[in-house]
Amino acid sequence: MLAYGAGGLGLWLLSLLLVQTLLSRRLARSQMVQLGSEVAFSLRLGELALESYPMESVAELSGLELAEDHPPAGDRGGAEAEALHAELCSQLGFCREVVAAGGSLWVEVVSPFESIWLAVAIPDPRRWPPDPLSLILSLGAAGLALSTLVLSLEVQRPLRQLENSLQQLGTSQDPEPLPERGTRAVRQITRRFNGLLEHLRLDRQERATMLAGIGHDLNSPITRLRLRLHLAEGQPMSTAESTKAQGDLDALERITSQFIAFARGDAEEQPVRVDLAALLAEVAGQSGLSNLSLDLKPLQAWVRPIALTRAVGNLLSNAAHHGHPPYQLSLQPWDAGGFAIAVSDAGEGIPEALWHQALQPFRRLDEARGGDGHCGLGLAIAQRVALEHGGELFHHRPGQGGFTLGLRGRSLSDLVTSSRSPDRSHSDQQDRMNGVEHP
Structure with a gap:
C-alpha cells in the first residue's frame, strides 16, 4: 500500500506538471487580464490626481511608482509589454504606450503638463500554489493513471498468468504453482488453483x-x-x-x-447415525480374533458405517498380523462430540521413525509379507477414512508396554441434510426400529 501511495503521489506531481505546462498560455492570459484591470484602475486614478497635484505628491499619497523620463527599452519583458498594451487598449478603449525596461513594465500616463510613466512589475509565472483548475485536472489524471496501474498489476497480470497456467493443464508439462498476489478475490482464486x-x-x-x-x-x-x-x-x-x-x-x-x-474411496457414502458401540462389537465379532476384549463406551454419531467398518477391520487385521495377544478394542469420547477408536496389542508396534511411511499406500514395513495378500493399503485406507471424518490416525505406547493404534473422528452431522425423499420413508422407519437413523 505504501508503494501505491508513493506511486500515486508521484503520478499526481507529474500530472500537475503536465497540466501546468499545457495550460501555461491560459494561465498567462488569466494573469495578464488581472494585471490589465489593476493597471487600468491605477491609470484612471493617477490621471485624475495629476490634474490637481504634482507627480511627487501623487506618488507619495497613492503609492504608485511614477517617473518623468522616458524609460529606455530593455531586452526582458517584451512579450509581457505587448500583452499588457493589448489588454489596456481593450479595457480603456484607447491605447497607451507600454515599454519594458529595468525589469519592469512602464505605462504612459496622460498628464496635462508633462509625460509621466507608471512602473508595473512584470508578472512571474504562477508555479505554486497551482490554480484550482490545475489541481482538479491533475488529481483526476493521477487517479485515472493509478487506477489503471492497480488494475493492471493487481488484477490483469495475475489473471493473465492464471489463464496461461490453465492452458497448460492436461499437457505433458504441468504448470508451477502461482504466487498469491493481487486483490483479495484474485488471491482466493489463485489459492484455489494452487x-x-x-x-x-x-x-x-x-x-x-x-x-x-x-x-x-x-x-x-x-x-x-x-x-x-x-x-x-x-x-x-x-x-x-x-x-x-x-x-x-x-x-x-x-x-x-x-x-x-x-x-x-468412500466419499459418496451417505452419513448415517449409528450406535458406534454396537457397530464396533459387530466388527470385532467378524474379525475372528481370539483374546480380544472390548471397552466400548455408549456413543452415537453420524458416520459412514461401511467406510468406518473397513477402517476398523484394517486396524484389527494389522494388530493380528503384526502384534501379539492379548488384543483390546476400545471406544472413547473425543473432542466434544467426536470419538476415538483404539486397537491395542502386546506387540512392539510401528517404530516412530517409520510412522509416516506406514501411512503411505503400498508401503509395507515388512517386505516379506508382500506375497500373502498384504499390499500395504490397510493403514492408508484407515487414514483416508479418518480424514473424511475430520480426524486422523494416532498411535502411542502405553506405560505397561505394547502398542496402541487408533482412529479419531467427528460426527458428520454438518453433512446431513434435513430434506428426505418420500420413497425412503418406509426404509427409514425400518432402520429406526433397528437402531439406525438415516439423514
Missing part, C-alpha cells in the same frame, strides 16, 4: 503408486498359482497343494478388494 494443482499432483502420484503396487503385489500369488496348475497337469493336486492354491486365490481376492476399496 490447491487444484496440488490435488492433481497427488492424484497422479497416487495413481502411479497404485498401478506399480498392484502389479507387484499380484505377481507373487499369480506366479505360485500358475506353477501349481502346471504341476497339476502331470499328477492330481494333493490336499496340501490344493490348500496352498486356495490361499493364493484368497491372497488375490484380498489384494484386489483392498485395491478397489482404496481406488473407489
Whole structure:
C-alpha cells in the first residue's frame, strides 16, 4: 500500500506538471487580464490626481511608482509589454504606450503638463500554489493513471498468468504453482488453483503408486498359482497343494478388494447415525480374533458405517498380523462430540521413525509379507477414512508396554441434510426400529 501511495503521489506531481505546462498560455492570459484591470484602475486614478497635484505628491499619497523620463527599452519583458498594451487598449478603449525596461513594465500616463510613466512589475509565472483548475485536472489524471496501474498489476497480470497456467493443464508439462498476489478475490482464486494443482499432483502420484503396487503385489500369488496348475497337469493336486492354491486365490481376492476399496474411496457414502458401540462389537465379532476384549463406551454419531467398518477391520487385521495377544478394542469420547477408536496389542508396534511411511499406500514395513495378500493399503485406507471424518490416525505406547493404534473422528452431522425423499420413508422407519437413523 505504501508503494501505491508513493506511486500515486508521484503520478499526481507529474500530472500537475503536465497540466501546468499545457495550460501555461491560459494561465498567462488569466494573469495578464488581472494585471490589465489593476493597471487600468491605477491609470484612471493617477490621471485624475495629476490634474490637481504634482507627480511627487501623487506618488507619495497613492503609492504608485511614477517617473518623468522616458524609460529606455530593455531586452526582458517584451512579450509581457505587448500583452499588457493589448489588454489596456481593450479595457480603456484607447491605447497607451507600454515599454519594458529595468525589469519592469512602464505605462504612459496622460498628464496635462508633462509625460509621466507608471512602473508595473512584470508578472512571474504562477508555479505554486497551482490554480484550482490545475489541481482538479491533475488529481483526476493521477487517479485515472493509478487506477489503471492497480488494475493492471493487481488484477490483469495475475489473471493473465492464471489463464496461461490453465492452458497448460492436461499437457505433458504441468504448470508451477502461482504466487498469491493481487486483490483479495484474485488471491482466493489463485489459492484455489494452487490447491487444484496440488490435488492433481497427488492424484497422479497416487495413481502411479497404485498401478506399480498392484502389479507387484499380484505377481507373487499369480506366479505360485500358475506353477501349481502346471504341476497339476502331470499328477492330481494333493490336499496340501490344493490348500496352498486356495490361499493364493484368497491372497488375490484380498489384494484386489483392498485395491478397489482404496481406488473407489468412500466419499459418496451417505452419513448415517449409528450406535458406534454396537457397530464396533459387530466388527470385532467378524474379525475372528481370539483374546480380544472390548471397552466400548455408549456413543452415537453420524458416520459412514461401511467406510468406518473397513477402517476398523484394517486396524484389527494389522494388530493380528503384526502384534501379539492379548488384543483390546476400545471406544472413547473425543473432542466434544467426536470419538476415538483404539486397537491395542502386546506387540512392539510401528517404530516412530517409520510412522509416516506406514501411512503411505503400498508401503509395507515388512517386505516379506508382500506375497500373502498384504499390499500395504490397510493403514492408508484407515487414514483416508479418518480424514473424511475430520480426524486422523494416532498411535502411542502405553506405560505397561505394547502398542496402541487408533482412529479419531467427528460426527458428520454438518453433512446431513434435513430434506428426505418420500420413497425412503418406509426404509427409514425400518432402520429406526433397528437402531439406525438415516439423514
